[in-house]
Amino acid sequence: MKLRTLCLTSALAITASAAAADMTFNRISSFATPLNMADGEDRDRATSAEIIYATEDGMTLVYTDSPLGVIGRIDITDPAAPKPLGNVDMGGEPTSVAILGTTAFVGVNTSESYTAPSGKLVMLDALSGEVAGECDLGGQPDSVALARDGSFVTVAIENERDEDLGDGRVPQMPAGHVAILDIADGVAQCDTLIKADVTGLADIAPEDPEPEFVDVNDLGEIVLTLQENNHIVVLNKQGEVLNHFSAGSVNLELIDATDERGALNFTESQPDRLREPDSVQWIDDTHFAIANEGDMDGGSRGFTVFAKDGTEVYESGTSFEHAVIRTGHYPDKRSDAKGVEPEGMEIATFDGTPFMFLLAERASVVGVYDMTDPAAPVLKQILPSGIAPEGAVAIPSRNLLVTANEADLIEDGGVRSHVMIYDYAEGPAQYPTLTSEGADELIGWGAISGMVAGDDGMVYAINDSFFGYQPTIFTIDPSATPARITKALRITRAGMPAQKLDLEGITTDGDGGFWVASEGRTDRVIPHAIYHVNAKGEIKDEIGLPAELLAGETRFGFEGVTRVGDTLWMVVQREWGGDPADHVKLVSYNTDSGEWGAVLYPKAKPGTGWVGMSEIVAHGDFFYVIERDNQIGEAAVTKKIYRIPAADMVPAVLGGELPVVTKEEVRDLLPDLLSWNGYAVDKIEGLAITRDGTVYVSTDNDGVDDSSGETFFWSFKLD
Structure with missing residues (x-):
């Protein structure tokens, strides 16, 4: 025996x-x-x-x-x-x-x-x-x-x-x-x-x-x-x-x-x-x-x-x-x-x-x-x-x-x-579900945050401040099984790896480059900002936040960015000073005129811990956002995608009364997370939507620090 x-x-x-x-x-x-x-x-x-x-x-x-x-x-x-x-x-x-x-x-x-x-x-x-x-x-x-x-x-x-x-x-x-x-x-x-x-x-x-x-x-x-x-x-x-x-x-x-x-x-x-x-x-x-x-x-x-x-x-x-x-x-x-x-x-x-x-x-x-x-x-x-x-x-x-x-x-x-x-x-x-196997070089990766679908069939993703001395844009081929990271583009400033970034959002600029959003950490002297990055990864422009917005700042800043024509929309993760309870700002910035504005989004009231926002993507007649709590395992409740009518996204001037948008639930992501038969991870961070309505979602593995390191990357089609 x-x-x-x-x-x-x-x-x-x-x-x-x-x-x-x-x-x-x-x-x-x-x-x-x-x-x-x-x-x-x-x-x-x-x-x-x-x-x-x-x-x-x-x-x-x-x-x-x-x-x-x-x-x-x-x-x-x-x-x-x-x-x-x-x-x-x-x-x-x-x-x-x-x-x-x-x-x-x-x-x-x-x-x-x-x-x-x-x-x-x-x-x-x-x-x-x-x-x-x-x-x-x-x-x-x-x-x-x-x-x-x-x-x-x-x-x-x-x-x-x-x-x-x-x-x-x-x-x-x-x-x-x-x-x-x-x-x-x-x-x-x-x-x-x-x-x-x-x-x-x-x-x-x-x-x-x-x-x-x-x-x-x-x-x-x-x-x-x-x-x-x-x-x-x-x-x-x-x-x-x-x-x-x-x-x-x-x-x-x-x-x-x-x-x-x-x-x-x-x-x-x-x-x-x-x-x-x-x-x-x-x-x-x-x-x-x-x-x-x-x-x-x-x-x-x-x-x-x-x-x-x-x-x-x-x-x-x-x-x-x-x-x-x-x-x-x-x-x-x-x-x-x-x-x-x-x-x-x-x-x-x-x-x-x-x-x-x-x-x-x-x-x-x-x-x-x-x-x-x-x-x-x-x-x-x-x-x-x-x-x-x-x-x-x-x-x-x-x-x-x-x-x-x-x-x-x-x-x-x-x-x-x-x-x-x-x-x-x-x-x-x-x-x-995601690997860099088969790339021309050994690509290490982790802490995947924001994502965006490119017109070339690729998905582009960034890592967050866990790798603060190596901010990177990853090219992902989602047609492979598992999805493949084929390239790592380092973000640079004056020829050196860019520092003081906490990247949480990315969108294309329509000209081969990208706009990226940095959440910011005032306790680490990382500014809240958006950056224009060219196709070589070089930061060409840095846009700081206006005083009217920074007046109520906390460490929980921008968690996503999307572009509609000349206007960028960023979602703030949690309430800042002056925001009504359980409401966060969706902030607009016109890259042509330099004008700022915002609307308010009504997020779920947390049962335990907090509920915040992780992403924003404009697609068709709607804006799609991820709402999630910070709970893990059996305590997890809110891991959802909602959509907002584009008609609601009319920004008001900062510092005044902001309109409140309406929202509709699109998908509860908890069943998706549990389909891998582990426990529900907390950080659903990435969302990308292609022209044909294919939705890609990803999780952040925290750089395998007090984390199982599991990254889930999956897709579904919009109805």
Whole structure:
């Protein structure tokens, strides 16, 4: 009986789209972990899905929840409609779980301190939650793995370092070890505990190994990563070392290695970057893959395949990260650290094909690789996940893949931790919806804001102030599947990248150039303004706002711009001083006469948070606007397109009484957002309408900062 499935990743060119007859993975449901909290329990407490496993029949999921000190359980009898089964208290911090039949083996950290580590292995029934026994492990556990024949369980006893002590460097005693316990009648036998000694092996801090992750092959051999020691060990079930070797290093080229500059520049390098692997999984009885997360010094941003004799079989280099970059999921704020940060991994065989599922913690994606040839992995898909995927389990018997996403942003009013479920079935890949794959250069992108349809069949989009040092106009070919970013035009001022811009709107000027609207941030000395940009990206003119408009300014300025002849119309995101409650200005500017004017728009009254405007587009006899709240997930209510009769758009003089326009709902966008079977994202930012009435809509992924990084780009036809 195979008890553990694994996941690998490699970074080769991802295909544009699967043909209808192809088998692909697509997300079919999501489960928010607060749903497992009991009635009356404080659901505002932080919760987290980290390591996850399934019962042998594939009907029940069990995940570790460190903040709550519990394991959570989910009924996936219907995987498209997962149901909560509740939490079980573990009497400590659960760190990992593996399941034999219906018996869950849970590593639980009970340490008083870093210098006095302790932990236990708890066995319980995954269905009833009834505890069957506990074994003292003699240290702080991390990863748990089962022999594939169910004969033993092994635990990496990390005895982790204190990152605030001695610059966070090893050695920090006591040393870790590997625990191995026999299993009889489905329960670990505490009196058979072997503490395998793995000291004296690594070149880095050999006296203080920090075991991170274990896995077992069909031969009963255990592969172990020593992350901070940058070392790999292979043991037998008696705890004897069969082989050990350094995880080595990688020379990284064409990466962004500079943090916090608000620009994506993949022109840098890092020589001799230590791999410092986290997860490890056997591909077969000879080969295994490691996810090179880094921790103390390293992080090579990819994965490596080794033979158990220490031979390096394959190195992904930067290819995985480059594939992530093209899907818009690159986390710029992690550039000087570990980039996309591959951490978790799962490997399993579906319909005869061995797949590796590589989890990029900071990019919040899953790379799906065909591992038929361990020396030549093939990247098949990039899947969207929740924020910070930590663990995964494959259930090939049901054609399912499941990820556990640990980030819980309750303190920031953001999305909660989620478990996400994917189905392996015939049909095209639903994600990504927008990519720069196939462009002549490596184009990094994100934080897509305003859009406009060009007369050439292209859609033009801009990024917002998240990339404030790299304002860019992106050319999107919407006829491709997925839609393709084919060109990135940098906006410049006097030959240099233009700064002090917060671009939220774009429209064409009718002469090959563009008008762009900057929302402005007075707290960051970014002016509220509109700019005329020529076809080369050069700012040719800057139009500041008149005093009558600036008198009531706030940080929530222009969120869109559209053009009708010589008149530009801009929509203000939220009320400014003097505006009636729940009304915002639609501001006009005549590019010929320089005259300003405005009307008032009646937006929805928010139930929670605020409601604001995101876009404005003139088309035919109407102006179309996006109205959205700032709520996410289950709290989202208002994500809609409305239209205003063009006859209502008669601007009045600023400073006087403004007419109020009428509006008609065109489309509720929440069902569209939920059709990708994740949670409802908050920022619907882009709207473009072609001459034939095709509407394109896009979301802003916030530069993958406290965001899953998912960008949705889709279309529909106006009635």
